[in-house]
Amino acid sequence: MHTTQVTEGIYRLSANAQDMLFEGIWPIPNGVSMNSYIVKGEKIAIIDGVCGWDGVPETLYAQFDSMGLDINDIDYVIVNHLEPDHSGWLETFKTMRSEFQIITSEKGKPLLEAFYGITENIRTVKTGDSVDLGDGRVLAFAEIPNVHWPETMATFDTKSGTLFPCDAFGSFGKIGDAPYDDQLTDEDLAFFEKEAVRYYSNIVAAFCLPVQKAIQAVESLPVKIIAPGHGLVWRKNPKKIIDDYKRYASYSKGPAKAEVTFIWGSMYGNTQQGVEPVIKALEEEGVKVHVHQVPESPLGDILASIWNSTGVVLGMPTYEYKMFPPMYMVLDELGKKRVLNRKAFRFGSYGWSGGAQKELETLNAHLKMHWDFLEPHEFKGRPTDTDIDILVDRARQLARDVKEMVANAPALD
Ligand SMILES: Cc1cc2nc3c(=O)[nH]c(=O)nc-3n(C[C@H](O)[C@H](O)[C@H](O)COP(=O)(O)O)c2cc1C
Ligand SMILES: [Fe+2]
Ligand SMILES: [Fe+2]
Structure with a gap:
């Protein structure tokens, strides 16, 4: 696994999980990736994270090293969603770095305390708020409640048009050296579409109305790249995963x-x-x-x-x-x-x-x-x-x- 550049100033780091039951229930025969993103302005933010399971945070830190990033360089940790598959690494991170600010939604704050005992250096944001990383890089936030937990939000990099929607637009399927839709054949994309349906139906299915609202919110933004917390990054054709998610949300009520x-x-x-x-x-x-x-x-x-x-x-x-x-x-x-x-x-x-x-x-x-x-x-x-x-x-x-x-x-x- 190595770090790759999504676009100028944005990097994807990732860890795969397999041979486990996701959420303790769902078999993932083809594994799952957990994606984190480093966004560089004058200040540096990390968006989303990885689980806290055996060795996974260390995989993330090794990727910091490989891109020449010192852990102490990170100014902001943006927690779009508190489910431990994305936030579990915070536990070890906070023992290694004390001076950083967490940015999360209002509803995320009590969850940070409940899961990790974190009560300090938290800035809560709501739809329309933003943080300026400098160098022309502004991250804007939009709450997308219940995709998948009540506190979930999405982060949008206004400079590059990259959306970080966490669980929305995600899929199962572990990812190797080709995390971008522009690197894949039609056959690969068909594989990930199956994995997206498995992910949607197992994990997100109960929240179709919130997904539809989130899609509406996303469609009002000038999105050029979709960089979710699981699965492929959509650089060439982000509309495909938006349209697919529209379809999956509609399949709840049928017809499919x-x-x-x-x-x-x-x-x-x-x-x-x-x-x-x-x-x-x-x-x-x-x-x-x-x-x-x-x-x-x-x-x-x-x-x-x-x-x-x-x-x-x-x-x-x-x-x-x-x-x-x-x-x-x-x-x-x-x-x-x-x-x-x-x-x-x-x-x-x-x-x-x-x-x-x-x-x-x-x-x-x-x-x-x-x-x-x-x-x-x-x-x-x-x-x-x-x-x-x-x-x-x-x-x-x-x-x-x-x-x-x-x-x-x-x-x-
Ligand atoms: C543990 C057990 C409980 C059953 N309970 C009922 C019952 O409450 N009412 C009934 O009409 N048949 C009952 N049956 C009979 C089955 O429905 C019947 O044997 C049926 O042919 C089984 O179909 P199968 O071979 O597809 O399993 C029961 C059978 C078993 C083994
Ligand atoms: Fe989740
Ligand atoms: Fe997730």
């Missing part, structure tokens, strides 16, 4: 793409007998199908594919008069992440009373998910040929409805 996420679980293989015929029927109608078995599939994978999907199929039996428990857990989280207005179909087996269907309907209403279900199909024990024919018909219907919804979706402005 002409894709179907099929989540199924089965104890003894009866519900499972419907799985292959349903997949085949969906695919024959020309929609892309993402299949996840519960409890085996990580929730993060399910969220990443359902975020892109307009349609959902649920296959699950009754278990103790309720839904198969791992399905309940998944649906509960999908509701909380605001996966709304999906076109859906559920089927499954039962033994004597059923009950899964009733609980599904109750959960859908309780979490206000507004999933629009086709008539469900349940069968006692194993499915007959007639049951399978019904599943196939419903799957075809679902696929056709999905395609129509996507075709009729209003364009985003």
